[in-house]
Amino acid sequence: MLGKTANGLFWMYRSLERAENTARLIETGQRIALTRLELGDSEWRSVLESAGSLGHFEAVHDELTKGAAIDWLLRDRDNPSSVLSSIETARQNARLVRTALTHEVWEATNAAYMSARELLARKVVERDLPGVLGAMRQSASLVRGMTHGTMLRNDIYNFARLGTFIERADNTARILDVKYYVLLPSASAVGTSLDNVQWETILRSVSARGGFRMEYGAGAGSREIAHFLILDKRMPRSLAFCLRKIRDNLGYLNNGQMRPGPAQNKALHIERTYLSHDIDAVFDYGLHEYIQTVLGLLAGLSGQIETDFRFYE
């Protein structure tokens, strides 16, 4: 496979995952804003932070309002991570790697793009927001479904998966980075049940509220949430889950060679050093420092993948 093609696949699936994650963050922000009267617009600040674009937002806006935040995250072309920009990037990359995709995956990607362009052509009024976000998530899901259902399990698929899980791990780590303080043991005085609005925000941001309640029961608290998002290998958005998928796919790409490549070594290092202890070790290390370290390592891993597989040269 061409290095350029691997690059295109990697970023196509990173962008699709990002579109979905950003849509989910907006959904969470809106839900919290509607159900908690006292919060005002401060929730949107942390939503923007979780999306990794607060700095950029503040550079082009004087004031942080709910409407401006939603529009920025949803459809602003100046924001490279907005839902619209991400879907456009995904489709642009899909065009580049058209020959590596099945007809079904291409059609689904193109349909996602056309529907985003139509639905996001104008500012979305609040009443339409749930419908529009639902449609975005559904069209991204269709691409994923077609990918699972029609693509050969070869290196093309491996690069698609690498992009997906690097982005997802990054997203989960960023949400934790922004909200880490509500998970500290000292913060448990704030609230002791799932009613704690901040905990709910975190769980909703990763579509894990139901799963968490089912597995851990209503009495669980911040320690369990941290464990769930970081170490639980059954939870498809946890760091441990994403890293295992990354390691597996790098392994397939290595084609059974005895010596692991540099990216593989980096993935193994993250898993062994940061994801194989229990959650108390994470708190002992310092949750904030831990997340910061992992975020840095993920960026390094992504760069190593680009080098190992000659994305650019």
Added chain:
Amino acid sequence: MTRGIEQRVRAINAFLHDIYHRQEIIKAGRIPKEMIARNEAFEPRMIGVSPPGGIYTHIVGIDLVRTGPDDFFVLEDNARTPSGVSYMLENRETMLQMFPELFSQNRVKGVQNYPTDLRRSLSACAPDATGGRPVVAVLTPGIYNSAYYEHAFLADQMGVELVEGHDLRIVDGRVAMRTTRGYTPIDVLYRRVDDAFLDPLNFNPESQLGVPGIMDVYRAGGITIANAPGTGIADDKAIYSYMPEIVEFYTGERPLLRNVPTWRCSEPDQLAYVLDNLEELVVKEVHGSGGYGMLIGPTATKKDIAAFRRKLKARPANYIAQPTLSLSTVPIFARQGLTPRHVDLRPFVLVSPGSINVTAGGLTRVALKKGSLVVNSSQGGGTKDTWVVED
């Protein structure tokens, strides 16, 4: 028609080989020397170069028109990089889905093997040193090119890589593509990039689309480029007027397909005739394509004709003229119902050592505007599925 096309394609390849080697046809006085020496499409870097397998034009499109029940003419030869084959394939797919009953009632020859045939034909043209399975790739200018869809489509259908200039590099005297596991040499490059952009070291130094040094590898026999650089000399419109002589000279046979009578404006008496009859004639630029820069006398305004008269006098050698043909029509479904429109037909031909394969179908281009004779898609033309029906 197939025999006529084969004959013409054989002649074109023999002509190209001759023009870039001994130039017998000029020595024999059948073509004036300046037609070649002063021709922009003549590529001096190809002099003395013998492409792998002796093939210059691996893929040819011969544009045919019909003016009466049995009157077919060759309107144009496309020996550089003929496009449109993806329309042929997609039109058939569409027809199969929309009118399945037609295909069960008629014995329509298939076109769906074209991508497989193309890959096989290209592979057969690989340099001699290539072992077993030659590595084939399609070179595209990129996603902003209007034919990118076709490039991606063909690469996909053939199951080969679609590369751009910056994916390629010369490694150990071979042209190689950057893969996730290092550089892999390419044996056959089906390029959809014009000659001028192919190699910034040898042609246009500004080109970002090509591969620096590819011409040197090519001249050393390290890669097959399809079609070969410099094939444009065989399909320019001034050379076209000599095609009957060219076919006769190299095949020793009478041409089976007729040429449209053509006046070369480079010759004073012919120019005089053209200037006197502009209202009746079609005037084309020698190097024009895509339906740009042409005059259709009978439908042109007085102003257009006056403008062309000036252009002709200023640079006569840049133009040829032909009678306005009454092209055949097919019905199309327009807003007012079924209505006739003019068409031409481009059958595709694959050439490899010892084999000339004419696809049983082709690209029928249709002028969508009423009365228009310009069928080019760049001028708003459409396309139609084209059947070859088995007896």
